[in-house]
Amino acid sequence: MGEEDIHSEGENAIHQDSLFRDEEKMEESANVAYLLTLGILLGLILREVNKKTKFPYSPMVLTCGLLIGLLQSSLGYLGESASILSHMHPHLIVFVFIPVLLFESAFNCDWYVFKYQMINILLLAGPGVGWGAILLGIVFKLFLFYSDEDMNWYQAFTLGSVLSATDPVAVVALLKELGASAAFNHLIEGEALLNDGVAMVFFIFFNKLSKAAAGIGGGVTFGGVLLNFFRNSIVGPVLGVIVGFFGALWARRIVGDDVEVGWLTFVFTYLTFYWAEFCFFKTSGLLAVVSLGLFWSAFGKTKIRSESEHAVHTVWSFVQYACDTTVFLLVGMIVGTEVIEERYIYTSDYFRMILFYFFMIICRYLMVISFWPLLKKYGYPISQPELIVFVYGGLRGALGLTLSLMVGCDSDLPPRFRHLAVFFTAGMAALTNLVNGTTCKALVNYLNMIENPVIKKKVYKRYLTDMIVNQEDTIKELQEDEHYVMADWNQVKSLVGSQEYLQEVMNLEKEIKQIQGGNMSRISYEGLTDSETFGEVRYRVLTILKGLYYSKFEHGQCDEDSVRLLVESSDVALDHTNSILNIWEQLFQSFTSFSSIKYFFKAKEWTFLGGYAQQYITKHLGFVYDVTTTFISCSQEVLTLQQHIPMNKAAVKLIMDELRGEINKAEIYLGSLNDTFPEVIRAIQTKRASHTVLMHQRYHLEENQKNGLVDDKEFNSLKANIDSRLVELENHSFDWQIPTFDAFAMEFPIFTGVPKEELNTIVKSTYEKRYQQDEIIYEKGMTCQNIYIIQKGSVNDEVGSHILKKGLGSLLSYANLIGDGKCMTTARAASETVLHSLNLNVLKSLMQKSQVFEQKIYINAIEYLIKLFESQAGPLAQMEVKGLGQFLRSKTQFKKFDVHSNVEFMFGGYIIKGEIQSCISDDGEGIERYRDYCYVPPRENDFTVNKQLICLVFDDAIDIIKQDRLEQFNLENHEEIVQERFSRIDIQHQQQEL
Incomplete structure (x- = not known):
């Protein structure tokens, strides 16, 4: 070998070492990235076309991909890029895109509806796929007359498995647009979601049988089949649940970091798939990812902090759209390229493909009919029109095409069969999307499937x-x-x-x-039957309850486990709107019995298990307390909307009485909870109060940043501090101690700020009193000598036609403190009760000395006064207790005026004692007078005090009811003034036309 040869080899070694990169490949890579970017841009254009024409999105993208594949020789370097992408291995599509699409669909499903339809979904997506694959295989062999040289029986069943995977995205979107029931939509979506993974399991199984029959690979035994089935159908989903559980725990610890939560969901999605497919488990990665998504839908969503949830859903929506577009574009290009290079497809195959399209629909119908008796027995009932649409809407899509390409690149299979698999799958995807997807709307309308009452x-x-x-x-x-x-x-x-x-x-x-029949009553809905009327009112009540539950959760006033149970209780009730409300029973069934919890109280004294027992008690009773109080609070808010429901008043009253009955059951249970576990309830209330304060601080901080009052450095520092405290609060252990009355009195809200010597005087005047259930504590009209604080048990305070339930720590009664020495209400022990009696004269003396204390007493008494004198309370009577308290404390001023003083009520007010008059009324005539316990409407003119006045002056207008809640009830919302204005607008337009 000469020196020149050695020198030449040395140069080649230098240029082809480990750091060597071919510059030509760089340009190819750039062109591939450019083509994919153009593909997303094309998707955006087609998205706009879809909005304008309602033409299904996925078929349009698939068609564009096919055209790019077919015309690649005319597209220059873009065509070259398409050729490179067309020869990518289909497994790459499965590994990169399919996990994202499956997780997003499972993550965003309605878990309650999906769970209720679970048996039907499993029937259709499990044995249904296997039976469908066999039927389609029979069609290939017996009706399309393919010989063993084209495909043997096992290969026919393999192709049948590929064609059993459905992708009804376009149909589901259409049904949602037309207003189809959520139950039917979830049946279609759920079957498609699970049958993707199941179809791949059957595909692998029949493919192995096919190769084994040809002497390729190992033999297939019955035991091996069972083992593979167990590993794929059981181990995969279990792995998804386990990963989802740990991911949810992690997500719960993330506060205020949208990026980390979003990436967490992505990372666990891919890890689940790869662990299932390639690591020790060797199971179905697709079913594992579906299981992971369903777990997050059921339990993981509420682990994500409310402030991050919207960001996570937005990111996943974007990724789902990008992946869906890319997959259909890539598959289209691959199939288009295959058509150009096709040598194994004959003219007769095209006629067989058209014929197979009709056979495929018939086989899907036979598959569904085979399970019809069971489908009618479980889940939601399916009507005959829904059955037809379900069969017709079984479109074929991305996964089936990807599986066919996996068959196509399997060199162990005969060339003719490999090309037939791609040919038939591409043809069915094109036909079902272009024909079924575009004509499904006409079919739905023809069948009158969707009721429009x-x-x-x-x-x-x-x-x-x-x-x-x-x-x-x-x-x-x-x-x-x-x-x-x-x-x-x-x-x-x-x-x-x-x-x-x-x-x-x-x-x-x-x-x-x-x-x-000509009746256009806006108020009573006379055209409806009683059952429809009652059902509609219940539907509105339950829908508003769900909204209130989520609102509580988003504002940090309800835990994730609690809101999940509360929402599910409403979902269950929504399935039975023709029956009386039975919400509390559904909630109560989820609680551990008190007798069982008492065993944990004994266990908390044990050396090793004591800490765990105490932790369980605190967590479980906290959950029970949270669910119960949230249900009571939200239900009471719904009751304030009663008079705004524009339907038959007798029907509305009946449903509201049902709801009151449910509230009463919950309040009785809450009283038992307070009586049985007062030390735990104190710890729970302390934790909830701390959480509410921290959330309020966080909200206040974010508002200040938006207004430019806090710079980024200060904001990030303070926010991190609050977030860390929230995390610490989650794991904080509280002491279980019942304070002495002396200590309790020092913490009692109305005594805050009272000098210590005065408070000692109050404490010294107290003594303990015990009452049995139903025993009267005091009656209306009797001489009032004492005020009581509940130390144990609960009391029913009869205030006019209302009953106020007062529990642990409540004061009885603020109204008696401002009266004339007579009891204004009747109080009765609801259970065995222990009260601390406070001397009335001592408290009244303190009111004279401290204006702050006096103001607290009067404001707390308003709750009683507006119920005692309801006809005089105006809009205050319509406010729920919590909203009333917030309004009185934040938007009112406590005032006293002497006789002949002038008083201004620009936004209205409330007279506790005294009398005022005005010489100018709304109509400019007469004199307006307002006396004790009376609401004063807003007036621009001043009033004159006739009798020494004690009142509340409002600083802002009363927001009686949240408008969004009202509108959910108000089906028409056409008050007379709105109707008149609309009529005038209509007349004006008619005149303009003339």
Whole structure:
């Protein structure tokens, strides 16, 4: 070998060492990335096309991918990039994209509906897939007459498994748009979600049988089949649940870090898939990921802090869209390239493919009918139209195409079969998406599958009417703005669609008249049966309860386990709106019995298990207390909406009485809880109070940052401190101690700020009194000598027609402190009760000495006064207790005025004692007078004090009820003034047309 040869080899070694990179590959890589970016851009364009035309999105992307694959020779370097992508291994699609798509679908499902449909979903996605694969294999062999040279029986069943995987994205989106039931949507989605993994299991099984029959690979034994089935169908899902559990624990410890929570869900999704597929488990990664997503849907969502939940869902929605687009584009390009290079597909195969399309629908129908008796027995009932749509909506999509490509690149299989697998799967994906996906809407309408009752029409008419009125208000406001004086307002009304909306309202009114036989009653809904009326009111009540539960959770006033149980109790009740409300029973069944908990109280004294027992008691009773108090609070808020429900008042009253009965059961149980475990309840209340304060601090800090009052450095430091305290609070151990009355009195809210010597005087005047259940503590009208604080048990305080339930730590009664020496209510022990009696004269003496103490007494007494004198309470009577207390403490001023003073009630007020008068009333005539225990409406003119006045002056208007809650009840929301304004708008438009 010469020196030149040695030198040449040395140069080659230098250029091809471990750091060597081919520069030409760099340009290819850039072009591939560029093509994928253009693919996402194409997806955005098609997304807009979908919005305008309602043409299904996935078929359009698949078609574009096919065209790119077919025309790649004419696309220059983009075509070269498409060729590179077309020859990528299909396993890469499964490993990168499919786990994301499966997890996102499972994560965003409604767990309650999915769980209720679980048996039906498992039937269709389990044995249903196997039976469907066999039927499709039979079609290939017996009806399409494919010989063993084309495909043997095992290969036919393998292809049948590939074609059993459904992807009904377009159909589900359509059904949601048309208003199909959530139960039916989840049956379609759930079957598709699980049958992807199951189809792959059957695909692997039949593929092994096919190879074994050809002498390739090891033999297949019955024991091996059972072992593989167990490993794939059981081990995979169990692994998903275990990973989901640890991921949820981790997520719960993350406070205020959206990035970490989002990445946590991504990392565990891929790790679950890879651990299942490639590590020790060797099981189904797809089923493991589905199980992981379902676990997060059921339990993981509420582990994510409310402030991060929206960000996580937004990120996953983006990733799901990007992956779905990329998968259909890649698969389309791969199939298009295969068509160009196709040498194994004959003309007769095209005719067979068209024929197979119809056979495939028939086989899916036979598969569903085979399980029909069981499908009717479990889950939600399926109607005959829904059965037809379910069969017709079984579209084929990404996973089936990917599995077919895996068959196509398997060199152990015959070339003819490999090409037939890709050919038939691509054809079925194209036909089902382009034909079934685009005609499903017409089929749904033809079958009248989706009910559109008069209530839905009235709801929609209400929305349109309100929108038109608000639209006109906005136009009038802009017409007065000098910056819009030259605007063409007729054209504005045309551009914003005023006339079209009006016409649609008129059409809806005609339809409603036809349904109700000309009766257009807005209030009573006379066209409905009693059952429909009661069911509709229950539906509204339960829907609002669900919204209130989530609101409590988002504001940190309810734990994740509690909100999950509460929401599920409403979901269960929503399935039975034709039956009386039975919410509490559903909740109560989830609690451990008191007798069982007492065993844990004994165990807490044990050396090794004591700490765990105490931890369990605190956690479980905290959960029970949280669920019970949240249910009572939210249900009481719903009761305040009673008079705003525009339906038959007798029906509304009946449903509200049902709800009161449920509240009463919960309050009795809460009383028992307080009596039995007072030391634990004190610790629970301490923890909840601490959590609420920290959440309020966090909210206040975030508001200050938005307003520029805190810079980023200070904000991050303070926020990190609050977040760390929240985490510490989760794991903090509280002492179980019942304080002495002396210590308790020092902490009692109304005594805060009272000088120690005065407080000692109060404490010294106290003594203990015991009452048996139903024993009267005091009666209305009797001489009042004492005020009581409940130390144990609970008391029913009869206030007018209302009964206020007072428990541990409550004071009886603030109203008696401001009266004339007579008891204003009747109090009765609801259980065995221990009270601490406080001397009335000592407390009244303190009221004279301390204005702050006096103000607290009067404000707390308002709850009683507005119920005792309900007809005089005005809008205060409609406020729920918590909202009333917040309003009185934050937006009112306690005032006293002498005779002949002038008083201003710009936003209204409430007279506790005294009398005022005004010489000018609303109509400009007569004299207005307001006396004891009376609401004063807002007035611009001053009042004159006729009798020494003690009152509350409001600093802001009363927000009686949250508007969003009211609107959920108010199906029409057409008060007279709104209806008149709408009528005037309609007349004006008609005149303009003439």
